[in-house]
Amino acid sequence: MRRLRIGMAQVNTTVGDFEGNTRRIVRTIDKARSLGVDLLSFPELATCGYPPEDLLLKPHFIQENLKALERIVLSSAGITVVVGFVDSEGDIYNAAAIVHDGRLIGVYRKMYLPNYGVFDENRYFRAGDKCPVYVIAGVGVGISICEDIWYEAGPATIQAHAGAEVILNISASPYHVGKRDSRERMLATRASDNLAIVAYNNLVGGQDELVFDGDSVVFDERGRLMCRGRQFEEDLVVADLDIESVFRTRLHDPRWRKGNLLVKESERSTKVIVSEAPLVDTKPPLVGRQVELRSSSAEIYDALVVGTRDYIRKNGITKAAIGLSGGVDSSLVAAVAVDALGAADVVGVAMPSRYSSAGSLSDAALLAHNLDIGLMVIPIEEVFQAYLGTLAQSFAGAGPNVAEENIQARIRGNLLMALSNKFGWLVLTTGNKSEMATGYTTLYGDMAGGFAVIKDVPKTVVYELVRYRNSLANREVIPRSVIEKPPSAELRPDQKDSDSLPSYDLLDKVITAYAEEDKSMEHIVAMGIDRDVVERAARLIDSSEYKRRQAPPGVKITARAFGRDRRLPITNRFNGSKEAR
Amino acid sequence: MRRLRIGMAQVNTTVGDFEGNTRRIVRTIDKARSLGVDLLSFPELATCGYPPEDLLLKPHFIQENLKALERIVLSSAGITVVVGFVDSEGDIYNAAAIVHDGRLIGVYRKMYLPNYGVFDENRYFRAGDKCPVYVIAGVGVGISICEDIWYEAGPATIQAHAGAEVILNISASPYHVGKRDSRERMLATRASDNLAIVAYNNLVGGQDELVFDGDSVVFDERGRLMCRGRQFEEDLVVADLDIESVFRTRLHDPRWRKGNLLVKESERSTKVIVSEAPLVDTKPPLVGRQVELRSSSAEIYDALVVGTRDYIRKNGITKAAIGLSGGVDSSLVAAVAVDALGAADVVGVAMPSRYSSAGSLSDAALLAHNLDIGLMVIPIEEVFQAYLGTLAQSFAGAGPNVAEENIQARIRGNLLMALSNKFGWLVLTTGNKSEMATGYTTLYGDMAGGFAVIKDVPKTVVYELVRYRNSLANREVIPRSVIEKPPSAELRPDQKDSDSLPSYDLLDKVITAYAEEDKSMEHIVAMGIDRDVVERAARLIDSSEYKRRQAPPGVKITARAFGRDRRLPITNRFNGSKEAR
Numbered sequence A, B: 001m002r003r004l005r006i007g008m009a010q011v012n013t014t015v016g017d018f019e020g021n022t023r024r025i026v027r028t029i030d031k032a033r034s035l036g037v038d039l040l041s042f043p044e045l046a047t048c049g050y051p052p053e054d055l056l057l058k059p060h061f062i063q064e065n066l067k068a069l070e071r072i073v074l075s076s077a078g079i080t081v082v083v084g085f086v087d088s089e090g091d092i093y094n095a096a097a098i099v100h101d102g103r104l105i106g107v108y109r110k111m112y113l114p115n116y117g118v119f120d121e122n123r124y125f126r127a128g129d130k131c132p133v134y135v136i137a138g139v140g141v142g143i144s145i146c147e148d149i150w151y152e153a154g155p156a157t158i159q160a161h162a163g164a165e166v167i168l169n170i171s172a173s174p175y176h177v178g179k180r181d182s183r184e185r186m187l188a189t190r191a192s193d194n195l196a197i198v199a200y201n202n203l204v205g206g207q208d209e210l211v212f213d214g215d216s217v218v219f220d221e222r223g224r225l226m227c228r229g230r231q232f233e234e235d236l237v238v239a240d241l242d243i244e245s246v247f248r249t250r251l252h253d254p255r256w257r258k259g260n261l262l263v264k265e266s267e268r269s270t271k272v273i274v275s276e277a278p279l280v281d282t283k284p285p286l287v288g289r290q291v292e293l294r295s296s297s298a299e300i301y302d303a304l305v306v307g308t309r310d311y312i313r314k315n316g317i318t319k320a321a322i323g324l325s326g327g328v329d330s331s332l333v334a335a336v337a338v339d340a341l342g343a344a345d346v347v348g349v350a351m352p353s354r355y356s357s358a359g360s361l362s363d364a365a366l367l368a369h370n371l372d373i374g375l376m377v378i379p380i381e382e383v384f385q386a387y388l389g390t391l392a393q394s395f396a397g398a399g400p401n402v403a404e405e406n407i408q409a410r411i412r413g414n415l416l417m418a419l420s421n422k423f424g425w426l427v428l429t430t431g432n433k434s435e436m437a438t439g440y441t442t443l444y445g446d447m448a449g450g451f452a453v454i455k456d457v458p459k460t461v462v463y464e465l466v467r468y469r470n471s472l473a474n475r476e477v478i479p480r481s482v483i484e485k486p487p488s489a490e491l492r493p494d495q496k497d498s499d500s501l502p503s504y505d506l507l508d509k510v511i512t513a514y515a516e517e518d519k520s521m522e523h524i525v526a527m528g529i530d531r532d533v534v535e536r537a538a539r540l541i542d543s544s545e546y547k548r549r550q551a552p553p554g555v556k557i558t559a560r561a562f563g564r565d566r567r568l569p570i571t572n573r574f575n576g577s578k579e580a581r
Helices: A019-032 A051-056 A061-076 A146-150 A156-163 A179-194 A243-252 A254-258 A264-268 A294-313 A328-341 A359-372 A381-397 A404-422 A433-438 A461-473 A480-485 A506-518 A519-528 A531-543 B018-034 B053-057 B058-073 B146-150 B153-160 B179-194 B242-254 B254-258 B264-268 B296-314 B328-341 B358-371 B381-395 B402-423 B431-439 B459-472 B480-484 B504-516 B520-524 B531-541
Strands: A001-011 A039-041 A080-091 A089-099 A103-109 A133-136 A139-145 A166-171 A196-203 A204-207 A210-213 A217-219 A225-228 A235-244 A271-273 A319-321 A347-351 A374-377 A426-428 B003-012 B039-041 B080-089 B091-100 B103-111 B133-136 B137-143 B166-171 B197-202 B204-207 B210-213 B217-219 B225-226 B235-241 B271-273 B320-323 B346-348 B374-377 B427-430
Touching: A001 A019, A001 A166, A001 A196, A001 A243, A019 A235, A039 A146, A039 B091, A051 A061, A061 A080, A061 A089, A061 A103, A061 A374, A061 A519, A080 A166, A080 B003, A089 A139, A139 A146, A139 A156, A139 A243, A139 B153, A146 A156, A146 A166, A156 A166, A156 A179, A166 A179, A179 A196, A179 A217, A179 B080, A196 A235, A196 B358, A204 A359, A210 A294, A235 B431, A243 A319, A243 B480, A254 B091, A271 B520, A294 A328, A294 A461, A319 A328, A319 A404, A328 A347, A328 A359, A328 A426, A328 A461, A328 A480, A328 B242, A347 A359, A347 A404, A347 B320, A359 A374, A359 A480, A381 A404, A381 B381, A381 B402, A404 A426, A404 B381, A404 B402, A433 A461, A433 A506, A433 A531, A461 A480, A461 A506, A461 B358, A506 A531, A519 A531, A519 B018, B003 B018, B003 B166, B003 B197, B003 B242, B018 B039, B018 B058, B018 B235, B039 B053, B039 B166, B058 B080, B080 B166, B091 B137, B103 B137, B137 B146, B137 B153, B146 B153, B146 B166, B146 B179, B146 B235, B153 B166, B166 B179, B179 B197, B179 B217, B197 B235, B204 B296, B210 B296, B217 B235, B235 B242, B264 B358, B264 B459, B296 B328, B296 B459, B320 B328, B328 B346, B328 B358, B328 B459, B346 B402, B358 B374, B358 B480, B381 B402, B431 B459, B431 B504, B459 B480, B504 B520, B504 B531
Parallel strands: A001 A039, A039 A080, A133 A271, A139 A166, A166 A196, A319 A347, A319 A426, A347 A374, B003 B039, B039 B080, B133 B271, B137 B166, B166 B197, B320 B346, B320 B427, B346 B374
Antiparallel strands: A001 A235, A080 A089, A089 A103, A133 A139, A196 A217, A204 A210, A217 A225, B003 B235, B080 B091, B091 B103, B133 B137, B197 B217, B204 B210, B217 B225
């Protein structure tokens, strides 16, 4: 029976860490060899990490990446390895090296370069124009990279019709809510359309604002899920692919026999013989393994944990500090930080003011106790008094306004940064997406810090996540009082978020439609939301771009985050709220 | 004698301001008509402003732009107009409308889309594939857009060989030092290679970090400069083009007669008849006008003034505040602000501390006097004391370090922002490129503000600019004592920049080579700079990316600014200083 044992390595690479990435790759090759793997794959650009951005413009960066590939080639005795790297020949290419038993056999160059959303690949790479079929251990294998497989008439289809029985795609596909479903529907379709097994190897781990979710999968030639790797964790997914079944299925498929599926471009695909037989041909059969699917809250929560952990650890930092207000946002961030770093490496800082409610400090203290983290209490009254005194003359004659509110937020930012500078802690900010969208946040105040854990999490989802986190622990880690109190910045007497903002239920709907989906006012009003709410929200979103530009990075979890995913000018007279009239 | 009167409108558009841009365009059409202009051009994407970035993803933005074009068409009685707009047909195109006497005659779609540096045009546009020759007032005219003309085998050459006697390029070419020279060399070559008149219409004005310098030019068919528009100012450049001379030159040119210049693609170019004769055929001859070239200091200074003025005014703000330390950076920023906004709309704020030298306050006062701006003096000692008292317990046992220094810088940031929040002033920050590169700056401290005027100006150039500004006034507007004192942050006793940084002469060379040109360590050491200096500077540049990510926008004046021009990951283990070993 013709069978191919494939191994897909979900590794957590780090951008620019050639030494560490290569060590990780070589170690995985050794492990896969011991498991009798015929064909072992690694994610897109595994040598240098993804996305390397403008590091790709440094010639010595490309050189280091080629040296890393050389070491991988030398470590490939007795196995076939497909690994992402930067190919260099006149121009540079996002490429996959096909390495076999100590030799570099061939190079596939990515044909479809994404240049939308968070992607800028046309900035760096030239596109490839060849998609051969490699015969590996006697099996026809078509190799492609990430974006390539999203195109129906792309390399996968061409390769299948040129003899590929297995389509292997190495990928670096950033997580967002709902993406896995659409990705897997696409992969299943690609498999069943081409009557080929599709093996999809995704990256895992956090890199600045992106989190890669792993979740590597194999679909058989009828589009049925065969196995799935872990989500948000490193994994080596090993599966025995039944090539005989592909042959039988094709033989009995009337469309396939007629050949009317065939794309005309298939003549562009050539065959490259890597090996006609497995290097290790007797091995015990594998026991299949699947990882269960989980709720979107579980997914998002894990994305936040991995994104936060990897940002902090990969930047060489040990401890994180969080300003705890007793509110739901900072409580969620503290829980994520504890799950990312461990309680010993998280410090809570409560900074009560004259406007803090009685519950604020006690709720922060209860949360810190529940999470088993240290809590520093630093009242801001004395410093606030000093500011008011110092500014009294300058402010003379002007009534109180947002200035006095922001001074307090900025005192807290300064105190947290002072702790950061004194002890080397990274400050995690606590603003959510609804606040970042509307500018309901203070620049250099609550926005001050190194990483904005929940900046892409809408307030309504914040509530879902704290409930999820409590359900995990089966107790109220985040106190009920925190969840139930009305949201407030507590920067003036009896302030409530609802004084300044529409209800979060409505606001979050507008943010999704307006800022993520570029829907027009008319469209959003037609969704059944009051025109005044829509216009107010759109105006706030438009006019807060300058604040967002100075925000720290944070984990992208929605289809479109603020930042590189949504590149709006600050200077912009286009009035989204006016256009409807 | 065959002659074409061309008008090139250097207008200062605003992104998204369809109403204002259209009004400006229509007004200019009226003026050009009264001057007997046959062919009037406007810059790239003049309807919507440049660059609109992700506004292009909003369908209603595209619609407003098409409505603007309709109004322009209706206003074109008796004249031919070429105007940049977004064409929409299935996909969207960066396009030029050819409008004649109340009708839309044709549309040219940009063929070469820049996707490097600050440009992301592949993110939005599909490229065009046709470059017809338009016969306007009996003259063959080839139209192209910006990047198109930089390609030797691009549309200009194809059009010239298909009968174009005039090559008109509408552009939005962002300023940087030295760019005009290389641009004009290219344009002269394009003209003389094709024996065609090249008319180049550039945008003028500031948009966020970019400044467009105008400087529209006409080169005759021998590559000689015929006229030049104003730099950094709106202008309507009118010139009579001698088409007879093009005919004669071609007739007598042996290469041209042999046709061996001809590109094979020329069959792709077709002819579109717009008008065989001028709409207004008798008019008095023009007196040519040229604008003089100036020094690079003058250019840079004007770029800063225009960039600052347009950012502030286009965002609807009236007044700016600047923290004056008595140092050279804040003095330069104050001078730029006064030239941008007028002295009445600039406020200086001196915030002396226990570490301020005697000269700091007196120099700031003298500068404010010289510039005729108001000066507020707000000592920070009381607030500083309050912070130290508040943090005493938290800091117990830890020695003084950068924390105490940064607290002072952040107090100043907070005070300036309090004034901003109280009175609606925009805070201009004063950090230069050498500081931004090395991270010799305090996040939320001296980096706090809305616009970073000199963030792309290296310290050595800061000195050149203050001398230039003083020479303009023919007196020491920026006091000699400011220029001559050794640079210091004055955050601890007797601090000097030279305690922490290499000399600025050396540092700026390394910044250019390493951060702008991506040169390797070995290369920079081979330039004759001490290896220790190079490694220290590279390490500082690499490790300060996280600070730069939270900096306010500022004017790009070098070939490669930090930010969208240089997109480096924060999480990055590639060690530029290690790689050399």
